[in-house]
Amino acid sequence: MWIRIVTLITKELRVILRDPRSRVILIVPPLIQLLVFAFAATLEVKHVDAVVLDRDAGTSGRALVQAIQGSPTFRRVTAVRTHGELRDAIDRQRALVALEIGPTFSSDLAAGRAADVQIHLDGRRSNAAQIVDGYLTQIVNDHVASASARRPGAPPVRVVARNWFNPNLEFQWFTVPGLIGVIALLIGLIVTALSVARERELGTFDQLMVAPLRPFEILIGKMTPPILIGLVHVTLYVLAAVLVFHVPLRGSLAALYLGAVFFLAAVVGVGLFISALCTTQQQAILGAFLFMAPAVLMSGFATPIANMPSWLGRATVVNPLRHFLVIVRGVFLRGMDWSDVARNVVPLLAIAAVTLTAATVLFRRRIE
Amino acid sequence: MARRSGLRSASARRLAALIGKEARQIVRDPSSILIAFVFPLILLFLFGYGVSLDAARTPIAVAVEAPGEAARSLAASFAASPYFDAEIVHDRREREAAFVRGELGGLVVIPAQFDARTHDRGAAPEVQVLVDGSDPNTATLVQGYAAGVVGQWAQQRRLDRGHPPRAGSPIAAVEDRLWFNPGRTSRWFLVPGVIAIVMAMVGTMLTALVVAREWERGTMEAMLATPITRGELLIGKILPYLALGLIAMAMCSAAGVYLFGVPFRGSVLALLVLSVAYLLPALGQGLLISAATRNQFLASQLALLSAFLPSLLLSGFLFEISSMPWPLQWLSLIVPARWVIPCLQTVFLTGDLWPLFVRNTAVLLGFGAVLLALAARATPKRIA
Numbered sequence: 001m002w003i004r005i006v007t008l009i010t011k012e013l014r015v016i017l018r019d020p021r022s023r024v025i026l027i028v029p030p031l032i033q034l035l036v037f038a039f040a041a042t043l044e045v046k047h048v049d050a051v052v053l054d055r056d057a058g059t060s061g062r063a064l065v066q067a068i069q070g071s072p073t074f075r076r077v078t079a080v081r082t083h084g085e086l087r088d089a090i091d092r093q094r095a096l097v098a099l100e101i102g103p104t105f106s107s108d109l110a111a112g113r114a115a116d117v118q119i120h121l122d123g124r125r126s127n128a129a130q131i132v133d134g135y136l137t138q139i140v141n142d143h144v145a146s147a148s149a150r151r152p153g154a155p156p157v158r159v160v161a162r163n164w165f166n167p168n169l170e171f172q173w174f175t176v177p178g179l180i181g182v183i184a185l186l187i188g189l190i191v192t193a194l195s196v197a198r199e200r201e202l203g204t205f206d207q208l209m210v211a212p213l214r215p216f217e218i219l220i221g222k223m224t225p226p227i228l229i230g231l232v233h234v235t236l237y238v239l240a241a242v243l244v245f246h247v248p249l250r251g252s253l254a255a256l257y258l259g260a261v262f263f264l265a266a267v268v269g270v271g272l273f274i275s276a277l278c279t280t281q282q283q284a285i286l287g288a289f290l291f292m293a294p295a296v297l298m299s300g301f302a303t304p305i306a307n308m309p310s311w312l313g314r315a316t317v318v319n320p321l322r323h324f325l326v327i328v329r330g331v332f333l334r335g336m337d338w339s340d341v342a343r344n345v346v347p348l349l350a351i352a353a354v355t356l357t358a359a360t361v362l363f364r365r366r367i368e
Numbered sequence: 369m370a371r372r373s374g375l376r377s378a379s380a381r382r383l384a385a386l387i388g389k390e391a392r393q394i395v396r397d398p399s400s401i402l403i404a405f406v407f408p409l410i411l412l413f414l415f416g417y418g419v420s421l422d423a424a425r426t427p428i429a430v431a432v433e434a435p436g437e438a439a440r441s442l443a444a445s446f447a448a449s450p451y452f453d454a455e456i457v458h459d460r461r462e463r464e465a466a467f468v469r470g471e472l473g474g475l476v477v478i479p480a481q482f483d484a485r486t487h488d489r490g491a492a493p494e495v496q497v498l499v500d501g502s503d504p505n506t507a508t509l510v511q512g513y514a515a516g517v518v519g520q521w522a523q524q525r526r527l528d529r530g531h532p533p534r535a536g537s538p539i540a541a542v543e544d545r546l547w548f549n550p551g552r553t554s555r556w557f558l559v560p561g562v563i564a565i566v567m568a569m570v571g572t573m574l575t576a577l578v579v580a581r582e583w584e585r586g587t588m589e590a591m592l593a594t595p596i597t598r599g600e601l602l603i604g605k606i607l608p609y610l611a612l613g614l615i616a617m618a619m620c621s622a623a624g625v626y627l628f629g630v631p632f633r634g635s636v637l638a639l640l641v642l643s644v645a646y647l648l649p650a651l652g653q654g655l656l657i658s659a660a661t662r663n664q665f666l667a668s669q670l671a672l673l674s675a676f677l678p679s680l681l682l683s684g685f686l687f688e689i690s691s692m693p694w695p696l697q698w699l700s701l702i703v704p705a706r707w708v709i710p711c712l713q714t715v716f717l718t719g720d721l722w723p724l725f726v727r728n729t730a731v732l733l734g735f736g737a738v739l740l741a742l743a744a745r746a747t748p749k750r751i752a
Contacts, residue, residue: 036677036681037681039692039693039696040681040682040687040692040696041681041687042687042688042691042692043421043504043505043686043687043688044504044688044691045688045690045691046688046690046691047690047691048690049690075690090547091714091718091721091724092721092723092724093710093724116543117543118543118544118545119543119544119545120544120545120547121544121545121546121547122547122548123546123547123548123549123550123552123556123557123717124548124557124710124713124714124717124718125557125684125688125713126546126549126552126553126554126556126557127421127505127554127557128688129546130509130512130546130552131505131508131509131512133512133544133546134509134511134512134515137512137515137544158492158493158494158495159494159495159497159514159515159518159519160494160495160496160497161496161497161498161499161511161514161515162496162497162498162499163498163499163500163501163504163507164467164498164499164500164501164502165500165501165502166501166502166504166507167501169501169504169507169508170504171504173502173504174502174504174505281665285665285668285669286672289669289672293411293676294414294418297414297415297419298414298418302419302686303418303419303420303421303686304503304506306426306473307420307421307422308417308418308420309417312417312418326470329502330470333501333502334468334469334470334502335468336468336469340469
């Protein structure tokens with residue numbers, strides 16, 4: 001029995017690796033994904049253009065503007081003279097944020113009164129605007145605090161913020177481990193869809209069904225190659241994450257691989273299920289894509305699941321990528337241990353069991 | 369003179385016949401209706417609900433390690449905040465494990481010396497905010513919200529104690545105003561972007577799949593054998609699908625306003641102009657792909673990938689273009705979605721701002737012209 005399975009696996013691997021088109025699919029999209037996603041998929045806000053309306057008669061306002069210009073967040077800080085110019089700069093998106101310093105800013109500060117500063121933000125990009133708002137408020141408060149350090153009075157409350165797991169909030173530490181999950185999903189789905197659908201188009205699937213192999217042996221034979229190829233990609237991406245992007249790997253690598261194997265099994269199950277529903281390669285590829293786009297968007301890869309409406313958040317338990325992202329990010333950044341990984345493997349097992357059973361039933365029915 | 373006008377009217381007649389034929393084909397063929405109407409609604413629905421950046425009610429733990437009244441009142445402020453789901457504990461170690469497992473977005477620690485220091489005139493009392501940095505965007509927002517809660521609490525306390533807010537050490541009265549989106553709902557700016565992504569996919573898919581099928585079936589060759597010119601052929605293909613795309617666009621916009629509650633402050637005319645200018649490059653891209661591949665399988669794949677990935681990643685819809693490395697910033701300049709998304713966000717949230725619209729519309733029409741010219745070149749008039 002093992003000999004038969006190994007023969008089948010070898011044959012499958014050879015078919016996949018010999019076809020130039022599938023070789024391209026195995027090499028080009030992963031490379032593009034790593035390069036483009038790792039650098040483009042960032043919610044960080046840098047190089048912001050801002051305008052300043054400084055109506056302050058004294059010198060404190062000018063010092064504040066200089067402090068803002070010195071901050072690495074901002075690229076161009078342009079002075080405007082009227083409210084009209086300020087409005088125009090935001091309207092036309094020449095500036096994401098406008099700072100308005102009140103006419104009595106210096107004298108208020110000197111007299112110990114509340115000094116008036118207004119921050120106008122472009123709500124059309126409200127996420128970026130809110131982040132810049134936070135930076136800017138910090139700069140203003142620091143500036144005012146340093147200007148008034150020597151004055152007596154009730155001390156203000158100091159908020160000390162510390163970021164665990166990612167002290168400098170490096171965005172790539174968030175994106176790159178996520179990409180490991182996305183690439184495994186992509187490769188697992190495409191390899192499965194290609195191998196089964198091609199056999200059906202060519203009619204060789206029927207031959208396989210009548211060969212002296214038990215259904216369960218065929219299943220293992222079909223499942224193993226995509227899992228192996230997926231693991232190769234996972235390995236390359238883990239290496240890139242550690243060596244190129246310097247993401248800390250704090251947990252157990254073995255636990256990560258355990259999670260990856262079960263994740264790939266679930267993905268192959270989905271791929272086989274899609275292939276069982278389709279009759280041509282084209283349909284299978286389209287089907288895989290139609291599964292992939294929502295699966296990536298609703299996995300927590302780019303935006304957190306907690307932000308979704310709760311009914312949709314609950315529906316994402318059927319998404320294998322969601323569970324694997326918890327594992328891969330957990331192992332990389334949080335140093336997640338075996339028991340936490342195991343807890344997230346359970347839903348993957350369930351998804352694999354359901355989809356593989358469904359696919360087997362569908363294939364049997366087609367044959368009969 | 370007469371002959372020339374005769375020629376022109378013959379051309380117009382041919383064009384009308386061609387458009388009529390395409391329109392009939394669309395009505396009879398369920399697949400283009402499916403792509404134009406069902407596909408975008410499903411995508412809009414999934415993206416609109418699935419993609420959100422509002423950190424709604426982050427679960428946090430507040431560790432009150434200080435014994436006094438001030439610490440308790442600050443903890444109560446956290447519990448009352450609409451941004452947090454706060455659980456009050458007495459020692460940070462109680463919830464540290466949950467924090468590592470990712471069940472908490474933040475841990476606020478009010479350390480033991482807090483109360484003593486609020487009375488002391490020397491050292492400033494300190495509050496520690498530990499946030500989960502493994503999701504940097506949420507971490508930044510949570511930090512901001514936490515600082516806001518503490519700041520408001522401190523100000524309120526000074527008022528309660530009879531200090532007018534202006535006395536004591538100077539503070540900056542920072543007032544921030546988020547224009548056009550005072551409620552800070554990320555959906556308001558995401559939905560117009562989602563509409564642009566969906567329409568890029570729909571527009572490209574429509575022409576790519578349908579024309580590739582004509583090539584596969586050989587009906588395209590039959591068309592080429594008629595006295596129709598290449599230009600007429602392309603116009604005859606584009607106009608019906610443009611109409612279909614505009615209906616889909618109207619549907620998506622209506623869903624954005626009525627389903628997702630995005631305001632619509634611009635004019636329908638501006639939306640129409642932008643939609644036409646945006647759909648032309650998408651349709652041209654589809655035509656080019658189908659003429660170059662002449663194969664439904666390849667065409668659909670290329671259409672999805674070339675329309676979907678750039679408009680998702682390099683359009684500024686979700687990811688800030690200004691934060692990317694410069695090669696990607698340059699690359700983003702040729703992504704049509706990058707030009708239309710600011711306009712769509714403006715027409716929904718701000719109103720009509722023609723200087724912006726005219727510039728970006730001109731760029732989009734330029735893309736459309738280039739892509740259509742390339743598609744025309746890729747469509748041979750003669751069969752070799």
